[in-house]
Amino acid sequence: MTTIQDFTSQYGLVKKIDAFGYLDYLKANPDAPRKHGKIVLVTADTPLKASRGEGKTTTTIALIDALNKRGIDAAAVLRQPSMGITAAGSKGGASGGGKASLTHPELIDWGLTGEMAAIAAAQNLLVSFAEKAIDDGKLDTILVPRVSEVPSRSLRSITVDAGKNNVAEKVVLTPTSELMQIVCLSRSMDEIGQRVAKMIAGTKDGKAVTFGEFVDLWRITGILSDAVKPALTETVNGSPVYVHGGPFANVSIGIPTLVSVEMACSLHDVVIVEAGYGADAGAQKWLDIACREYGAQWPSAAIVVTRASTWRDDPELAWRYPFHVDRLEKLDIPTFPLINLWEGEDDQVPALRETAAELGFRTPIVGNLFRDGGEALAPQLDGFVEALSNGSMPAQPHSHKGMAIIENIRWVAEHAYGVPADRVVLKDGFADSLGAASALCADAGFRLDDLALVAVKSPATMTDNDRAPEDERTVTLKKVEVHAGAGLVHVNLTSSLTTPMPKIV
Amino acid sequence: MTTIQDFTSQYGLVKKIDAFGYLDYLKANPDAPRKHGKIVLVTADTPLKASRGEGKTTTTIALIDALNKRGIDAAAVLRQPSMGITAAGSKGGASGGGKASLTHPELIDWGLTGEMAAIAAAQNLLVSFAEKAIDDGKLDTILVPRVSEVPSRSLRSITVDAGKNNVAEKVVLTPTSELMQIVCLSRSMDEIGQRVAKMIAGTKDGKAVTFGEFVDLWRITGILSDAVKPALTETVNGSPVYVHGGPFANVSIGIPTLVSVEMACSLHDVVIVEAGYGADAGAQKWLDIACREYGAQWPSAAIVVTRASTWRDDPELAWRYPFHVDRLEKLDIPTFPLINLWEGEDDQVPALRETAAELGFRTPIVGNLFRDGGEALAPQLDGFVEALSNGSMPAQPHSHKGMAIIENIRWVAEHAYGVPADRVVLKDGFADSLGAASALCADAGFRLDDLALVAVKSPATMTDNDRAPEDERTVTLKKVEVHAGAGLVHVNLTSSLTTPMPKIV
Structure with a gap:
């Protein structure tokens, strides 16, 4: 019998899988045994700065360890960290930490298998x-x-x-x-x-x-012949973790390869997909690009990670976390707050739970995941597991193809950033940039409005002025860039950095 | 029992070997079973232009296939081709061809395992x-x-x-x-x-x-953790081929990693090391840098590859091939001419053999290696195999450490290019460059003259004026560059390109 093993090769300390080949095999053999895993999106609060992670990867790792401990066949799909981050060292690796770690984080962080x-x-x-x-x-x-x-x-x-x-x-x-x-x-x-x-x-x-x-x-x-094959590694507790494709949902799409997710869904019952930075970047792009335009599966549940200090210690920005949770709930995605505690924060748990209750959240999942790993989560997952098992497979959302780019970005601003259409502002030069992009597409024989929209923005802000009162927040559009091969059009917001090349620190 | 298998991992379609670990093991276990293979240097005539190979890799592959066919345990150590050459496509890959090929040339050519x-x-x-x-x-x-x-x-x-x-x-x-x-x-x-x-x-x-x-x-x-491990692949006939380390003997040292050669010598009786471009670049560097200064094994025999057209079709340059053969013979290295025929050249064999005899060469090895592979060589290797089995393990040569750089380059010019010391010319500015390099080294606490010399030159010429009569040829020195970490000092000859960044063609 043909199995995934026939498409798997050892590659040093990790395995690589010919996902293209395996998915072709499944397509050609519709009766072959397979699973139809549900997707859980792990996303996060908008971070206070780009170099500070909320702990999405740590959460993702702890979560699959906890689910597997409960007897649920769960795997994770992670994006490959950019060596630009690990090399710079300010953010550290992007492969979990402490008890919620991968077996070979150094490989993941330093170039994987090339x-x-x-x-x-x-x-x-x-x-x-x-x-x-x-x-x-x-x-x-x-x-x-x-x-x-x-x-x-x-x-x-x-x-x-x-x-x-x-x-x-x-x-x-x-x-x-x-x-x-x-x-x-x-x-x-x-x-x-x-x-x-x-x-x-x-x-x-x-x-x-x-x-x-x-x-x-x-x-x-x-x-690219080997680069298109997802890598398979595992957590220190033996849960499978596929790593494939690029990070950076602020300046690009920030999603793992679609085939790595589809392959994982054919092999496991629950597949955790990590998408960040915050929900305004990563979740927005998974939902509105991957699912809406490229046929990825709509999530059956979501987890939004925050740190106590990100959520509550800056009152002007405290609106962002409940905004993300509410937004996903409004999309009928059962959404669970998860508060990733750091050392010395255990005594804040009662207050955090109280605030969550006041906000009408589902019962939050709280733990020091670095210190305690999946052990800390397993007993708290009853509601989450129930939501997953109750939910039917969600339908595919409608495409925005053909919607004028400006309407599309207004739609994103309203739904993902909480800024209504009339407060989406065009910076001088934006209209020219849009016109030039439109002409470039016309030359090449397709319509700009048929490309999927990528909002290019700062990872740490949702609007031009996150600290302003809700009815004064704006979003300003700066310029347009066409990625015709990928089928994407980038719209840069003024909050974005001019070039995605960080300084080494 | 510990064997090389304990240091070997599958890495997709090739294997990777922890050569550092294996050599440490052998050092710590002097009684462990091992071989003490002899090294054969495969080098070449100076090519007519950089983009035209004589067929060193094709020869190397055919040669180990032929030796293994004769029951001799032979392996090759190749340098990893630069993607700069394969990507540009003008020279094609650097992994043999036709019947003298590797099983996965596309992997070797396109980045190996990163x-x-x-x-x-x-x-x-x-x-x-x-x-x-x-x-x-x-x-x-x-x-x-x-x-x-x-x-x-x-x-x-x-x-x-x-x-x-x-x-x-x-x-x-x-x-x-x-x-x-x-x-x-x-x-x-x-x-x-x-x-x-x-x-x-x-x-x-x-x-x-x-x-x-x-x-x-x-x-x-x-x-670098995985990059330091040599890759193991094989010829289409199953002979082992280790691939590791950088090419370009014209602008750098152009030798495979020393550990890959040492590991191969502990595992096989005959180890073919490929060094080029021509003998004036690759062999000079293997002998005078790897052997003389870094403890690599002196070759027990050499093969100098040429094409009939390189050797004979340009009378002004025809001195170069016999010069290379003679030079190696004078070093007491039994040196075998090998003429790599191209399609349509079979009828030239008698004339080629006649010329070789006139020049006092050993009986040349002649064949269309692309078309016929090791089969064409096996019957011609009696003299070569005898030379190999007769020769004792050669001694290590004396170091040139401490010799003044100018004396050292004059020594190289005389021995490797046939230009005597008094026709080694200093270009304006060379003395300043030398002085600056010397001061830089003094600052850093070591002597310039203790570095090993790397002559940086054109791959296609040996002197300033290869077409001039022998007594008019000169070598001009342009500038000096210190690679203190590698322990090398580069001396650029005026024939060198100003920067080793080719144009894509």
Whole structure:
């Protein structure tokens, strides 16, 4: 009998799985034994700053350990941390901690089995071929950025071909690249090739030119051959954890690869998908991009992680956590608050529970997950497990394809940030940027409004002025960028950083 | 019983071996069963241009297949091809061809299991930390280049921090980096850490500052944890092939990792080490750097590969091939000419053999290795096998440490390029460059003359004017660059390219 083992290879201390092949097998063999796991979204409060995590990964790890302890077959799908974060060291790794850890966190944090590096090489190779296309007279401008695996302050702004043509370029962190988005959203290597072919390389006489017009696609797919396979590792308690695809829901889509989630759902009853930074970034993108536009499964439940200090110690920002919980509940997703305690906070539990009750939350799950791991959660999960077992498989949501980009971003601002349409402001230049993007798409033979919307924003804020009273908060739109291969259009809010290249700290 | 299997992990379609661990085990267990394989150096004629290979890898693969067919336990150690070459596509892969192929050439050509990418990330991370050191007032200038996995014309010269400090920087291909040299030359992760600590990051008030003064070395060794393990693949006929470490003997040391060769020698009776481009680059560096200064084993025999067209079709350059063969013979290395025929050249064999006899060569090995593989070689190897079995293990050569750099380069010019000391010319500015390098080393507490010499040159020429009559040929020295961590000093000849960043073609 064919099983997932036939698609699994040992890869040093982790395993890699040919998810494309396995999902093809399931499609061709509809009677093959499989599961139809439900998805739980683990997302978070909006962090106070980008470098401070609420503990989504720690929670995700503790949660599957707790569920498995209760006899429920649960797995997690994590995004691969950016070495830009682990290298910088300010945030530490992104693979849990303490009793809620992976067996080989150092591998996950420091490049796994080369997935991110392969995507970096392939994206940079596209830039090299674009340069050659300039030499060959096929391109005038290059619109794809270079990428780097490690952050470097000085790469925020560079001039290449210095002393000759002095071309201004930008370098972004690998996970934010269009190629990473393509890897996350594609369900076959053929689809990756087709999407790379549709990427807009640059312009010639003002018209869009795609990579399909001049690049040997086999070189790109060749580099990616192992990178498209999710890695399988496990928690220190033996729960399975798939790691695949790019982080950074603030400047990109911030979701794991769709195939890693679909594969996990065919193998386990409950699949925890981690999406962050906060719910305004990660959950919004899982729901409105992955589910709404790319056929991912709607979550059967959600957990919104916060730290006591994030939720309550800054009264002006305390509206954000209940906003996230309410928003998900309003979407009929049973949503459980989870408060991830740090050392010395145990005595706050009664007060936290009281506040949660006042806000009408479901009974919150509270624990020091670093110190106590899944043990601390297992006894608190009755309500969560009941909600999961009661819920039917949710339906797919409607696509927003064809909705004007401005209407779409207004819809996001209202639903995900709590800012009504009339307080979504267009910055000077936004209309020009939108017009140029629209023309670029028209050149390339498709409509801008048929792309899925990616709101590019600060990870630590939801609006222009989160500290203002609710009826004064605004969202300002700055510019538009087309990722035609990924099928996405980025709309930068003014809260976003100008370039996603952090300074090493 | 402990065996190499205990140090071997499956890594997708190839295996990876903890060579550091295995060699430590052998050191701690001197009675453990092991072999003491002899090394055969496969090197080549100087190619007519850099993008044209003579067929060293094809020869190496055919040769181990032929030896194994004859019942001799032979393995090869190859350098990992640069994706900069395979991506560019002009030279094709570097993993043999036709019947003399590896089982998974696409893996070898396109990033293997991420070794090169990890080295790139680690070297670029060093640059990022150097930038931070500038912010922190610990550095004024940065002397380490960034690296790229793929070639990009425009990166030959870049300005970073554009619009602010406008710092001129260079980007080189990963295999040419000092960190690659350190990986190739080190025999433990501790040694790698110590060598990284000694790398000169830049200067502060004109004095050398090393990375050991401000970088967390565990981050660098963490990134390299899997990259230091040689990969094991095989030929289509099942002969073992270890792949590890950087190419490019023209701009760097161009040798595989020393540990991969030492490990292979403990496991097989004959170990073929490939070193190129030509003998003036690859063999010179294996003999004078790896053997003379870093304790590598002196070869028991050599094979010098040429193509009929390289050797004979350009009369002005026809002196180069017999020069290489003679030079190695004079070093008491039994040296076998090997002529790698291309399609349509079979009828040239008698004439080629005649020329070889006139030149006093040993009986040449001749075959179309792409078409016929090891089958074509096996019957021709009697003399080669006899030379190998007769030869005793050669002694280690004397170190040149302490010899003045200029004397050392004159010695190399005379022995490896056939240009006597009085025709080694110093270009304007060379003396200044030498003086500055010497002062930099003195600051850092060691002597320039104690570093091993790396001649940086064109892969396709041996002198300033290879086409001139022998007594008019010169070698001109351009500048000096210190790689203190690797223990190397680069001396650039004027024939070298200004930057090892090819244009994609």
